[in-house]
Amino acid sequence: MSVDEEGGRVSRLRSLIxxxxxxxxxxxxxxxxxxxxDLARDRGRQMRKLGITIDFAPVVDVTDAPDDTVIGDRSFGSDPATVTAYAGAYAQGLRDAGVLPVLKHFPGHGRGSGDSHNGGVTTPPLDDLVGxxxxxxxxxxTQAPVGVMVGHLQVxxxxxxxxxxxxxxxxxxxxxxxGYGAPPFDGPVFSDDLSGMAAISxxxxVSEAVLRTLQAGADIALWVTTKEVPAVLDRLEQALRAGELPMSAVDRSVVRVATMKGPNPGCGR
Known part of the structure; x- marks a missing residue:
């Protein structure tokens, strides 16, 4: 079970924790x-009591934008080293509690041109993002286990x-x-919300967006409504039969998701 629980103004569990x-x-x-x-560990333990095992946090976007902008005070700051240290600590606290942290929004929403909830967003060129x-x-x-959420950002x-x-x-x-000096990453990759953000919708x-994010290499497609589930499954089955979505890619994602969930002593009994 997953949740968007960053603290501050993005707190889905405020009445519960x-x-x-x-x-x-x-x-x-x-x-x-x-x-x-320590704070992230304590909040993570409260999440675990609710059955939550994945938190779409911390935000690792780098920005000095005003607090009330789309990222704003959701960011740890404008200095990449500070963001690395504090986001790393938050992620480790969640891991200490048995909750998977998911870094977001790759490759960086901090200097984007707007809010992807409201429409398309363009970032600075890749060469600028690298530094x-x-x-x-x-x-x-490198600090596993960890997931990464890819944002709706044109780069x-x-x-x-x-x-x-x-x-x-x-x-x-x-x-x-x-291309940006990092080691390979084979952890789980999540899309951002595919149903409620105008950059996609x-x-x-939803069905086409889910297919496209899986074709791009994401392991888990996220969307917030349930009514589209039958249509999404039908579209994915059609894509598999037509060769639009290779079964080998699905198998790799299944392994990553199974690894993320960890061993189940009861599995196979």
Missing amino acids: GGTGPSARELAQTRTVQQVR DDLVPYRTLV PGLTGSEPASLSKAAVNLLRTGT DRFG
């Missing part, structure tokens, strides 16, 4: 790295007119590390 807690920016300004790890927005990922993708020099979440080039950048229905 004792309020929102500080934003990421406030944490970086007022707490030590160890204190942030800033992508820096935290070089370290944090000049990488994705063309496609959002990164539907771009094979963007997922390959994450998987190989080639203005262009594609």
